[in-house]
Amino acid sequence: MSVITLKKPVRIISSASVVGRHEHAGPLGGLFDFWDADDAFGMDTWEHAEAEMQRMALTFALNKYGADDRAIDAVFAGDLMNQCTSSSYGLLPFDIPYFGLYGACSTAVEGILLASLLIDGGHFSRIASVVSSHNCTAERQYRTPIEYGSLRAQTSQWTVTGAGAVILADGGDGAKVEKLLPGRTFDLGINDPADMGAAMAPAAADTLSRYFRETGTLPRDVGKIVTGDLGFRGYEMMVELMHREGYDVTNNYTDCGMLIYNREKADVHSGGSGCGCSAVVFASHFLRELNEGRLDSMLLIGTGALMSPLTVAQGDSIPAVAHLAKVVR
Amino acid sequence: MKTTKEEYKKLAKDNTPRSPVLRDCVFAFLFGGAICSVGQALLGLFKALGAEEETAKTLVPCTLIFITVWLTGFGIFDRIARYAGAGTLVPITGFANAVVSPAIDNKAEGWVPGVGTKIFSVAGPVILFGTLASVVWGVVYYVMTCVMK
Amino acid sequence: MEVITSYLITFAVGGALCVIAQLLIDLTKLTPARILVAYVVSGVALTAVGVYEPLADFAGCGATVPLTGFGYALAKGVEKAVDEKGLIGALTGGLTATAAGIATALVFGYIVALIFRARPKEQIK
Incomplete structure (x- = not known):
């Protein structure tokens, strides 16, 4: 596979980000659209919290663009959970054709890449790409129970609690x-x-x-x-x-x-x-x-x-x- | 890609950031020693309160487990363990934390499939292999006592 | 003076057992769950070869509170049961001796799980 140059550049017409409290406390904290003080986003389980983050991220991105879900031809979404449930459950309220993606942490770019190609191909004109991860759901699935006490390795990383949405289109303003x-x-x-x-x-x-x-x-x-x-x-x-x-x-x-x-x-x-x-x-x-x-x-x-x-x-x-x-x- | 698997494994290994081994060991020693000393103090206390030797010895781990379980519930244990490392893992406190933390974590999946199965996720292997080893030793011990007679 | 010395011994032996595990974690990437299992099994083995009992007499809770002490209790339990009841004691002795600890962990673990929910991990150094 070689480098693909799009026939006509695809525009990123809107974007939104939703994060947890540690991300808000970080150097980019002021730039995010929404953050939640207890990482639960008003939900009863961490899995529901992550789904809610996806819903919020896409809602904010749609609102910024000034459109409702009928203006979007498809949504590409992914997360780290088994069977990508944060995406499917979180985006259930939207009447947009849904495609679940799994590329682990590469999913954000995988979504942008596939959306751009489909828009370039002409069948779709506006596609949203939404991904999320939540520290607590990732700890539970991949590592140890949240309250389990242990020393972390020097090479270990901290799973970000955050959901990002971008809307790509065949025209309009934006990068x-x-x-x-x-x-x-x-x-x-x-x-x-x-x-x-x-x-x-x-x-x-x-x-x-x-x-x-x-x-x-x-x-x-x-x-x-x-x-x-x-x-x-x-x-x-x-x-x-x-x-x-x-x-x-x-x-x-x-x-x-x-x-x-x-x-x-x-x-x-x-x-x-x-x-x-x-x-x-x-x-x-x-x-x-x-x-x-x-x-x-x-x-x-x-x-x-x-x-x-x-x-x-x-x-x-x-x-x-x-x-x-x-x-x- | 010019780098081969073998070259990369070596590169990654040589550049692995070192764990602060000395600091980790000092913390492990201090926390571990302190927990054992608390156990010793509890033993003295139970005896002073009139418990028999064997009962007092049984009550010590039970009390340490009891304390750990609540510290885990209040979200304090994992903050201590982040520094103490093996200092809180190796004493019976580590076992207690390994029992209660998955129990709290899996409430949403129900009392039987969630809490009931996950409560044994770390405790299970400890009990299994401990029992296995003790039964093997029991049989060997039995044979030894028969031979001695 | 004697009390202070005995506490120092408890502290030093208990701390040393933890340092061995810490070295295993830092240098061999052995996971904590494997270390717990290794410690319990070693406790049984060391008791079987007659090393652990003198250590427990010497260091008290410094030897009995670490998980090797759990293995020590298992091994002493089967020895006692085999002496009393014969071969069936090999099956009953270990868990009988450690029943109080396991029951405490399970019962209070369950009660605490009824009351609390997990809090997100802290990042502050």
Whole structure:
């Protein structure tokens, strides 16, 4: 698969982000559309809370655009729960054709990529892409009970409580999706579920180096290179892998997992992770930078670790995927 | 991709941020030692209150479990354990926390399939392998006593 | 003076057992659940070879409160039951000796689960 240049750039006409209290307390806290003080969003279970976050994120994105759900042709949604229930239950109130996606933490970019292609193909004119993750639902499904006491590994990351929604369209105002590069699944043998940054970095480096090779461009030709949730650990690995591929990315490369929390004050070890991490940082921070003219172009790379608690228990190593979208002002 | 699986595994291993082993061990020693000393104090207290030696020895772990269960309920235990590490894990407190935390966590899935099964998620293996080892030892001990006679 | 010394011994032995587990966690990536199981089984084994009882006599709760002490209680329980009842004691002794601890954890674990709901984890250092 080679780099796809859209016939006509697809516009990101609206976006919204909903987060929990730790994300609100972070450096980007003021940029999010809504935050909840106890991470429950008025619900009785964490799973319901995450579904509610998706509903709120899409509602806010629709309201900002000034449309109701009839204006949207399809919604692509995903999360980290078994069978993507946060998405299906959360988006139940909307009368929009629904497609559930699973790309682990790469789902935010997977949704943007697929939506852009379908709009470019002409069958759809407006598609919403919504993803979420919740720290408590992820802890329950992937790690330990919430009140279980343990020391966390230095490479471990903190699953972001957040939902992000973007609405893509064949016209209108907003940042433009210009180029796309779908990722290949990649497994370089990391099998520690507390070290996902290292497990995902090879997929991200593969996608990014292919992009540069095929387009004949260099890291300096783009405003920012942003990965989804490699965290501080994955950032180091990514820089080294890109160096081995012959590219120096240190000048303009960053990762959403490094931006969302204040590492000095918060005990988050290697940074943030989860579908919500790249989704809310892109929807609140980077889209604003693009739309307000502080950033010309960016490569957004969604990174996903494709393991389940079952494969981890069976000792399999962790495959990963990374999708790339070039978004310009 | 120019980096092979073997090269990458080595790269990832060599660059793994080190755990602060010394700090972790100091905390584990202090918290673990303190919990055991509390147990010792409780033992003295129960004896002073007139309990027999065996009863007092049984009451000590029960009391530590009782305290841990409530600390877990109030959301305090996991905050201590984040620093104490093995210091709270290895004493009977770690077992108690492993029993109650999944029980609280799985209320929404119902009393039987949720709480009832998940309460054993960590305690189950401990009881299983402990019982297994003790039965094996019991049989060996029986054979030994027969041979001795 | 004697009391202080005995507390120091309890503290040191209990702390040392925790440090061994901490080293296993930091250096071998052994998960906490595996460590708990390993400690209980080691407790049974060390009692069987006659090492743990002297340690328990020496350090008191420093040896009985860590989970190796749970294994010690299991092993002492089967020994006592086998002495009294013969081979059937191998089946009854372990759980009988540890029944109080297990029942406390289950009963109060259940009661606390009735009362509380989980709170999101804290991030503050």
